[in-house]
Amino acid sequence: MRAPQRPRSLATARTIAALMLREMSTTYGRSMLGYLWAVLEPVAGIMLMTFIFSFAFRAPPIGTNFPLFYASGILPFMAYMDIGQKISVSLRFSKSLMFYPGVTFIDAIVARFLINALTFVMVAVIVYGLIFLVFRLNAIIDLPAIFLAFAMAFALGLGIGTLNCFLLSSYPLWERAWAVITRPLFIVSCIFYIFDSIPEPYRGWLWWNPLVHIIGQARKGFYATYDGAYVSPLYVFTVSAVTFAAGLLLLRRYHRDIVNF
Numbered sequence: 001m002r003a004p005q006r007p008r009s010l011a012t013a014r015t016i017a018a019l020m021l022r023e024m025s026t027t028y029g030r031s032m033l034g035y036l037w038a039v040l041e042p043v044a045g046i047m048l049m050t051f052i053f054s055f056a057f058r059a060p061p062i063g064t065n066f067p068l069f070y071a072s073g074i075l076p077f078m079a080y081m082d083i084g085q086k087i088s089v090s091l092r093f094s095k096s097l098m099f100y101p102g103v104t105f106i107d108a109i110v111a112r113f114l115i116n117a118l119t120f121v122m123v124a125v126i127v128y129g130l131i132f133l134v135f136r137l138n139a140i141i142d143l144p145a146i147f148l149a150f151a152m153a154f155a156l157g158l159g160i161g162t163l164n165c166f167l168l169s170s171y172p173l174w175e176r177a178w179a180v181i182t183r184p185l186f187i188v189s190c191i192f193y194i195f196d197s198i199p200e201p202y203r204g205w206l207w208w209n210p211l212v213h214i215i216g217q218a219r220k221g222f223y224a225t226y227d228g229a230y231v232s233p234l235y236v237f238t239v240s241a242v243t244f245a246a247g248l249l250l251l252r253r254y255h256r257d258i259v260n261f
Contacts, residue, residue: 015103019094019111026093042078042127046071053192061194062223067131068139072222073191073215075127079120079153080160080211081185086116087161088168091251091258098259105255106248109162117154124150145221152214152236159240162247169258190215195230210236 049070053060060069087109091098094108131137167174189211190198198206206212213231220228251258 012107015107016111016114019097019103019107020115023093023112023115042071042075042123043130045074046127046131049074049192061197062219062226063139065131065135065137067135068128068137068222069219070191071127071131072218073189075120075124076149076153076214076218077186077189077191077211079117079124079150080157080214081182082120083113083116083154083157084161084164086112087158088164090161090165091169091255095259098255105165105251105259109158109165113154113158113161120154121150139222140224142221142224146218147221148233149214149218149221152210152217152233152240155237155240155244156210156214159243159247162251163243164247166247166250166254166258170254185209185211188212194219194226195228210239 046067049066053066053070060066062069090108090112091105093112094103097103098105098108132139164174164178168178188206189209190206195203195206195212195216207230213233213236216228216231217233219226220231
């Protein structure tokens, strides 16, 4: 008599959990030092930029606190960049496990997305908490608006990362090309300034950058007086859904060729 098979949903959950544990031990090590570095990296970046720009400007474009202004831009930006980069190499990272029948490319993508999204939520809570504690800020924040901003960043990272997972695995030159294409994003994503201060026609061009909407949404959450009427979550989620669907379709068709290459 054949043993009863486990439900596919349970097997998938166990596989994703195992891949997440592997990701934790590989990326962050078996000690807390790996997670400590994940927190120290954005903190060091915020401190450096605060030190530099405090000499050039008397006050940030919004509010009076430099660290909060730059953290409201940098952390959503880093969330997108980190998740997109990690997911783009999911098949490469778990290639040796793809030969097992119980492990699929979707399991690898979901596991990397979940562990990195949860890690970045922890990082954001710690960094923002430290800023409010150290500088004794008494700001009125909109938590749902902040959550929406990070949901947009995570969704965009998942979509772009899934599409790049196919492109990077199929076309090695795309990895270098993508690095060149995305290098200016740090400057053109409204991290150091606000979208409203950009003159036309450049403001209209920048609107098409989804990261501008993500960072604008985050600043709506941290600054009650900031309107951010240009922000369109629908646009960001549409770009995320289209790129995610395209990536899944391409990976479903070619993932075996990529793994066996």
